[in-house]
Structures are given as C-alpha cells and as structure tokens.
Amino acid sequence: MDTERGPFLVSPKTTLLLRSLRTNTRGIITATVVTTFLLSGLLYASDAPRVALRFVSSAYSNPQNTWPTECSPDDFSDGAWELKSPESYPLEYFLSLYPFNASDPNAMNQVNSPTPEVARDPLAPLGFAGCASGRERTWHLGMHDDGTPDRNHPDLWEYVVRGASYDWVPKSKSCRKYNEKVDPDDFVTMLVQRGGWFLVGDSVTEQHFFSMSCLLYPHVRAAPDYGPIGGSGPRDWPQHLYLNPTSPLVTQLELPAGFDMDQTPLVTFRRVDLLFSQDELDSVHRAMHSNASGDVPITLFGPGASESYNLSPKTYLEQFMQPLPRGNYRTLIVSTAGHWTTGSLPGARDPENTAAGATNPGVYKTFVEAVKVWTSQVSSALSSDTKGRHVLIRAYLPGHEYDCHHAPGPLAAVRPFSQEWYNWSWIGRMNEAFKAAIANQANSKITFLGLDRMALLRPDAHALSDCLHIQVGAGIFEGWSRYIWHLADDMGRSRFDRRS
Numbered sequence: 395m396d397t398e399r400g401p402f403l404v405s406p407k408t409t410l411l412l413r414s415l416r417t418n419t420r421g422i423i424t425a426t427v428v429t430t431f432l433l434s435g436l437l438y439a440s441d442a443p444r445v446a447l448r449f450v451s452s453a454y455s456n457p458q459n460t461w462p463t464e465c466s467p468d469d470f471s472d473g474a475w476e477l478k479s480p481e482s483y484p485l486e487y488f489l490s491l492y493p494f495n496a497s498d499p500n501a502m503n504q505v506n507s508p509t510p511e512v513a514r515d516p517l518a519p520l521g522f523a524g525c526a527s528g529r530e531r532t533w534h535l536g537m538h539d540d541g542t543p544d545r546n547h548p549d550l551w552e553y554v555v556r557g558a559s560y561d562w563v564p565k566s567k568s569c570r571k572y573n574e575k576v577d578p579d580d581f582v583t584m585l586v587q588r589g590g591w592f593l594v595g596d597s598v599t600e601q602h603f604f605s606m607s608c609l610l611y612p613h614v615r616a617a618p619d620y621g622p623i624g625g626s627g628p629r630d631w632p633q634h635l636y637l638n639p640t641s642p643l644v645t646q647l648e649l650p651a652g653f654d655m656d657q658t659p660l661v662t663f664r665r666v667d668l669l670f671s672q673d674e675l676d677s678v679h680r681a682m683h684s685n686a687s688g689d690v691p692i693t694l695f696g697p698g699a700s701e702s703y704n705l706s707p708k709t710y711l712e713q714f715m716q717p718l719p720r721g722n723y724r725t726l727i728v729s730t731a732g733h734w735t736t737g738s739l740p741g742a743r744d745p746e747n748t749a750a751g752a753t754n755p756g757v758y759k760t761f762v763e764a765v766k767v768w769t770s771q772v773s774s775a776l777s778s779d780t781k782g783r784h785v786l787i788r789a790y791l792p793g794h795e796y797d798c799h800h801a802p803g804p805l806a807a808v809r810p811f812s813q814e815w816y817n818w819s820w821i822g823r824m825n826e827a828f829k830a831a832i833a834n835q836a837n838s839k840i841t842f843l844g845l846d847r848m849a850l851l852r853p854d855a856h857a858l859s860d861c862l863h864i865q866v867g868a869g870i871f872e873g874w875s876r877y878i879w880h881l882a883d884d885m886g887r888s889r890f891d892r893r894s
Contacts, residue, residue: 463884465569470877471847473564475804475869488519488555492543502549506542516541519555520608520867526635527607528620529627534604534866536858547858553799557855557868560804562848572880573873579643581879582613585660586637586647588886589724589781591878592714593663596703596732598791601857601864603633603663605871613641614660630703634659652718662723664710667702667733669768674706675739678764682745689748691741694760700737707768711775715783724783725882731790731824732862734761735817758820762827769831769840776839784839786878787832789825789846792818793862794853801853808850845874 461468478485491512495501508516517524520535527534532544536554543551562573585591591606593599607616614635620627637644637655644655652658668675676693683690714726736742736752744756772785794801795811795818811819829842848870853861855868864870 463881465564465566465572465877465880465884467844467877469566470564470569470572471845472566473562473569473848474806475560475848475851476563478559478561483559485555485559489552491541492548492551494543494549494551496549504548505545506548508540508542512541517608517867520558521872522608522611522867524611525604525608526611526614526616526638527604527633528616528625529600529604529633530620530625532625533857533859534601536865536867544858550799550858553854554858554865556803557852557865560869562869562873572877574876576609576876576879578610578613581875582610582637582641582643582660583647584879584882584886585610586649586653586722588882589722589783590658590660590662592710592723592726593661594666594710594726595729596665596667597629598732598863599727599729600629600633600663600665601866602727602871602874603635603661605866606661606875607635608866609872609875610635610660612638613643614638630665633663635661650718650722653722654719657719658722662713664705664713665703666705666710667730668704668738669707669728669730669764671704671706671709675704675760675764678767679742679760682760682763683743683748686743686745686748690743694739694741696741698740700733700735702733702738707771707775711772715775715779715781724781725878726783726785727788727878728785729788729790731761731817731821734758734820734824737816754817754820757817758823758827761824762831765828765831766834769828769835769837772840773835773837776837779839784841787828787840787842788874789842789844790821791846791849791862791864792821793860794856795861798853798856798861799858803854805851805853808847809853843878845877848873 480486491509492506498504512518515523516539517535517537518541519537525531525535532538536547536550536557537543538545543554564570564573593603595602607614615638617634617636618627618631636659637647639655670678672693672695676695679694680690711726713721714723715721734757736754736757739757739760740752742752742756742760744750744753744759746755747753750756776783776785792811794809795813795815817824825842825844825846829844832840832842849855849864852864852868852870855865855870857863857865
C-alpha cells in the first residue's frame with residue numbers, strides 16, 4: 395500500500411496526554427532534566443503502548459520559566475478550537491456553494507462550475523488569496539484551483555469548509571498574538587532580512603511547505619514549476635520559495651548584501667524521511683548490536699522495504715548553512731517519525747529480542763539511538779556558525795483512527811487510541827526520545843517544539859485521502875508558521891523595516 399496516499403486506518407492504544415512540567419527553582423530544573431531521562435528509560439524498556447504513553451508529553455521539556463519569550467509551546471498548546479465568527483468566515487454561504495445530495499445516484503459524478511463570485515476569489519473558503527506552489531494542488535487544498543470540490547471527493551465539500559471554519563485560541567492572552575494572522579508583507583520581510591526557513595521532513599512537512607506558499611502569496615514564486623509535468627514529479631526534488639520579482643515589496647525591502655532574487659530562497663523543503671542516509675542509519679543499527687548473534691540483518695532496508703527518501707545530515711546541513719547568494723537561512727525546522735516503521739525498516743531488531751524479527755520496539759530503539767547521533771552531529775555543525783542559526787524540532791503527529799472524514803468537529807480533549815496501526819502508538823515516545831536527546835545535548839541552538847496538541851484535537855481537519863495527512867487551510871500548518879514567526883520576532887534584536 396502507498397503510505398503516502400493510502401488509507402491510514404486505525405491507530406494505537408495511546409493517550410498522548412499533553413502535559414508540561416512547570417517549575418521555578420533552579421533545583422527543580424535539575425530534577426526536571428533527571429526526570430526526562432528516567433522517563434526516556436522507562437519508555438525505552440516498555441513495549442506496552444497504553445501504559446507507557448500515559449506519561450508522554452509533547453510539550454517543551456524544560457520548565458516554563460526557561461523559555462526565552464512570553465509564549466512557550468506549553469502555553470500556546472493550552473487552548474481550544476473556536477468557531478470563527480460569521481463576519482470573518484461566512485460558513486453557511488460557503489456550504490451552500492456546492493451542496494451534495496447523497497440520495498442522488500449520480501451525485502458522485504456531478505460536474506460543478508464556479509459562479510463569477512467564486513471565480514474571483516476561489517480559495518476564499520481556505521483563507522488564501524492564492525498559493526505559489528504548483529505541486530499536487532488539489533490534494534493539498536481539497537478543492538480545485540477554480541474553487542470547486544475535488545472531483546474525487548465531491549461528498550467531502552462540507553468536510554473541507556467546516557474544517558477551515560475554526561481558529562485556535564490559546565488560554566494565555568500573551569499567546570493569543572502568536573496565532574494572529576501575520577500580514578504576508580511582514581512575513582516575507584522577516585524571511586528576507588532575518589533569514590529564511592529550511593524544512594526537513596516527510597510528506598507532512600511538504601504540506602507545511604505548501605501552506606507557506608499560500609501564506610506568503612503573492613510575494614513568492616515556487617520552484618520547480620510543476621505545471622509542465624502535470625503538477626507532480628519526483629518526491630525528493632528540492633522545493634523552494636523565492637522572492638517574486640513582480641511583488642510590490644521588492645521596491646520597499648532592504649535586501650541583505652549578496653541577496654539574489656533568482657538564487658536566494660526564502661523557504662526550502664527537502665524530503666528526508668529518516669534523518670540519515672541508508673548507510674548512516676545502518677551504521678547506527680549495527681552499533682546497537684555490536685555483541686549480537688547472527689539474528690541481525692546486515693541492513694535495515696533491503697528489497698522488501700517500503701519506499702523512503704533519505705539524505706545524509708551532512709548534505710542538508712551544508713545547504714542550510716551555505717552563505718549568500720545560494721543560502722540565507724536562519725531556521726532549520728525538522729520533524730520525523732512517520733516513516734520509522736517495520737515496513738520502512740524491516741531489518742530493525744530489538745537488542746533484547748533479536749529473534750523476534752522486525753517489531754515496533756526494535757524500530758523505536760533504533761530511533762532513540764539515531765536521534766542521539768543526529769543531535770550530536772547537528773550540535774557540532776552549529777558550533778562553527780556565526781550567523782545566529784538555530785534548529786527547531788517540531789513534534790510529529792499520529793493520525794486519527796476510524797473514519798476521520800465523518801468527524802463533526804474538533805475534540806475537546808485528546809482521544810485515546812483503541813487499536814494499533816502502523817507506528818502511531820509509538821510516535822509519542824519518539825517525540826519524547828527526541829526531547830531527551832536535545833536535553834542531553836544542552837545546546838541552546840537546538841529546541842524542541844511541542845505544538846502537536848492543536849492537531850491531535852482535529853480529526854475533522856485531514857486531507858481527503860487519509861486520516862494522517864492534514865488539510866491545508868484548516869489552521870494547523872498556518873498556526874505552526876505563525877507561532878514560529880512570532881517566536882523569531884520576539885527574539886529578534888531589532889525590528890525589521892521597509893522603505894515607505
């Protein structure tokens with residue numbers, strides 16, 4: 395089955411309850427770090443998802459008072475989804491555009507044509523004036539470019555529109571500005587003057603990139619141009635957003651010395667499913683089994699492995715840190731866990747039971763060792779940096795079990811899993827392992843962002859193909875982007891500006 399587009403069904407027995415340690419004294423800070431490692435050890439040893447995952451938190455692992463700005467990921471995640479006002483989002487009007495009559499035997503074959511009003515602003519239900527990226531647009535948007543329903547899913551028009559009708563509202567007033575819409579002019583100005591974003595991850599991160607192409611529209615152009623090849627292409631092609639030379643911002647911006655609109659990306663996406671190249675990940679696995687018997691395969695992969703796309707950290711870190719004009723990046727945003735499965739890694743073995751074959755515990759323990767190595771390598775690479783670059787590890791997300799496309803709206807609380815599917819019951823533990831590796835490295839340039847709760851509450855906000863990928867325009871990707879933008883704005887030494 396194609397894990398990129400296939401039907402992700404039910405998932406594990408996990409609660410993924412999001413909690414945070416909130417302390418103030420220096421002594422308790424030390425205790426918190428110790429607790430993180432003890433918890434990591436517990437999770438490493440346990441194979442019972444329901445028991446272990448009750449302890450997993452995807453929030454920032456250090457106490458709140460160590461966060462450098464007024465809104466920590468903990469505080470931002472402590473909120474709820476609220477229906478937008480009719481004035482800001484005319485829900486009933488959008489629903490009325492393409493009603494679906496399930497009793498009509500020809501309903502799935504109906505052909506919709508946009509009204510002149512819709513044609514003038516076709517992506518209005520998603521809150522976008524347009525999107526620069528041309529890759530798999532209908533899949534990302536849940537509708538066609540003319541604003542009509544996806545012809546493969548005309549019955550899900552209401553699902554798409556209702557999914558876009560909510561705003562994330564943190565309880566903390568100081569955090570509410572972190573989810574306020576950022577003017578595209580200001581967003582682009584920061585990326586030009588303070589440095590761009592480099593996204594590393596799988597297809598969910600690619601969706602985040604696509605969302606960025608909408609948030610920054612019309613001031614960016616996307617490359618490569620997927621139009622001539624039917625809106626698709628190899629998944630491992632680098633994708634970039636560049637400053638659009640036709641943007642009115644061009645005459646207002648103070649471009650950094652060496653900045654070239656044709657060569658300097660504002661945002662880049664690299665498809666990297668497993669953090670490392672295959673050879674490097676095999677080396678990590680072999681080191682785990684240095685004293686093992688012949689039960690350990692020579693490779694994690696092999697001919698039966700599910701397809702994955704991988705690069706060496708050396709490759710993407712060199713690209714991230716390259717100087718102008720080819721690079722002007724400030725922030726590396728990484729997320730991984732979805733492809734750490736027995737399908738992708740059939741050679742993974744649990745050091746405690748190598749004869750059991752490929753198991754989720756074996757994959758998980760490989761992940762634990764891999765993120766330790768990765769965090770150390772990234773920390774070493776950043777040691778020579780003089781440009782203020784930093785790395786953000788965004789918590790990965792499991793999907794929602796059952797048929798998410800019948801979900802009536804957001805949840806009030808994170809729902810426990812009742813069954814196990816793929817590696818979903820292990821993703822909370824993988825997030826926790828990454829946090830522990832970051833805490834152990836103790837490099838202030840590497841930070842874990844536990845921004846997953848807002849997505850865990852949204853079974854009603856998935857792509858139309860499955861219950862793992864997320865609907866662009868539903869506020870999840872957009873909320874992550876706004877949070878990171880405001881975080882950078884609060885941490886900036888000086889305000890950015892433009893010519894009047």
